[in-house]
Amino acid sequence: MSRLIIVSNRVARPDALNKGSQGGLAVGVLAAMADSGGLWFGWNGRIENRPVSEIREESRGNINFVTIGLRQNEYNNFYRGYANSVLWPLFHQRPDLMTYRHHYRMGYLGVNRKYVDHLLPYLKPDDTIWIHDYQLIPMAKMLREAGVSSPIGFFLHTPFPPLDLLRALPDHKDVLTELLNYDLVGFHTLTDERGFHEAIRYSMKGDISPSGLIDCQGHQLQTGVYPIGIETDDIPDLVKTGKHSKEYQQLKLELGDRKLLIGVDRLDYSKGLFHRFKSYEQLLKNYSDFHRRVVYMQVAPTSRGDVKAYGQLAQQIDQAAGHVNGTYADFDWTPLRYLNRGFRRNTILALYNLAHIGFVTPLRDGMNLVAKEFVAAQDPDNPGVLILSKMAGASAELKSAIIVNPYDTEAVANHLATAIQMPLDERKDRWEQMMETLRRNDIQAWQRNFRRDLVPRPHAI
Known part of the structure; x- marks a missing residue:
């Protein structure tokens, strides 16, 4: 079984993973990596103003935790700016609360590039990569450009907006292009999946099969509905x-x-x-x-x-x-x-x-x-x-x-x-x-079903 690489904006600290103190993503991630081991990569939650980010490595059993910091301007443009003042309100049907700035987009891409650059040395050829949520949409495209051919999945923990709302985002076609570089894109509900299909079909002129297989601009990817559960x-x-x-x-x-x-x-x-x-x-x-x-x-x-x-x-x-x-x-x-x-x-x-x-x-x-x-x-x-x-x-x-x-x-x-x-x-x-x-549909079923469907597909680089 291949090693699982999890990338999320925030990473649970190993010393905070006492039973009952974590829920949601942390439980599912740890369950997914329990057998074959893996690596969880992301932001450490701290603002660090040193020129080069300090990498922190910790481990718990066969699971490694690797985190990096963000500089103040990176936090302002990536996290406060594009992620939470643009994508979050748009995806939650509040385009009126969007504050779009071009430098927010540049900061968003810059931090995603930073994540990729720091993650690459840890990757092995037979890894399976699972990226989480709206903060990290561009990562698959950047990883593909760096020569990574491993299967890469993406799960969106927020809603996905219908096309009429999505078009309020000036660079929405860029976001859709980035999502095309995944092998599997997962959503919580059929409504969210249909919203994505509508955007690919009408904005990107892609073909979509009844099973949710997308063929668009030289990329093939599968979509699916995977409602996240709890440790019932x-x-x-x-x-x-x-x-x-x-x-x-x-x-x-x-x-x-x-x-x-x-x-x-x-x-x-x-x-x-x-x-x-x-x-x-x-x-x-x-x-x-x-x-x-x-x-x-x-x-x-x-x-x-x-x-x-x-x-x-x-x-x-x-x-x-x-x-x-x-x-x-x-x-x-x-x-x-x-x-x-x-x-x-x-x-x-x-x-x-x-x-x-x-x-x-x-x-x-x-x-x-x-x-x-x-x-x-x-x-x-x-x-x-x-x-x-x-x-x-x-x-x-x-x-x-x-x-x-x-x-x-x-x-x-x-x-x-x-x-x-x-x-x-x-x-x-x-x-x-x-x-x-x-x-x-508990948390174990969620991660098992997603990993089952995450297989490599053809991509044009």
Whole structure:
């Protein structure tokens, strides 16, 4: 079995990989490299202003971790600029929030070139390379130009926009050309894959077979849908550990017999927190019987606070939370608890177990593992209810959740009322159907299926 090379913008540190502290990509990557060994390469998360980046090498068993730093101008143009002020808003259907600058694009290409230059000495001829997410789209083209003929796969963890939106990107054809250099491009949902196919067919004049095989400009590549999962069977044990945390114990005591609604998101405009707060406010306005009987806790640690749009969002969310509590709170009841910080994963999973409703309503999301973790963390004898946005990739799998349109705040409020009063037998039926999906499409299935389909294909250089 060939060695697996993983490239992602951020790399988990070996000393931080304690069981239960990592989720999502880290679990899948480590599982994929467990048997044949491999290398995980990417940014170390630090800004270093020395002329030459220091390379840090660490290992854990048969897995090597290699990281490099970024200089301030590289971070500004690559990460803050093109990745998070151009691609991120565009891919999440917010072209109005794009701040396009030509030097952002140059910085983006420069950092990708830097990654390639530092990665090349570590590569072996029989390696399999798997590159992750929108920050690193150009890498395959650069690796091909450097003579690398190994199979190279790419997985997009965000949505892929429809062509009408993609065309708002001045260099969208360059991005599509870069993606053509992969052997396999994976998406979370069929909608995302179709968006990519539409762009290749109409912008690049490529041919696409019913199986998703693309033939375009001398390149052949396969596309596929690989919804990322979670370590489903491990979640109950992590919940048990989290119940020993002081945060869990304190919240359980303070709740008493009140029902907990919980949301956990990065502070990002794609997560729909403002609309979510408005829906909860509508619930309190329309259903006075729920006053003092429910508590909504929203955990939202700051994300990309140095990007202008996020600072404005933080102020808007703060004001919305203050308005709800200012209108409805009583001396012994705070209806909305807004916590602008993070907690350990075990603790969060235990809080999901404590909650009656998982409130997951992004305006657009590639997958949303919070929804899956909430379901997996439930008590089988008394499971909670998942309120899930139709705009999240997870809604294509978790069809027994209450699926809502996050823009329709009045309807979401009514669905919340339904969930609060839902009888136990219906909650169990919905939970069991979702758990069947989570067990079938867990994190191990995700990485196995992608690696199975990653085989070399013809490319023109």
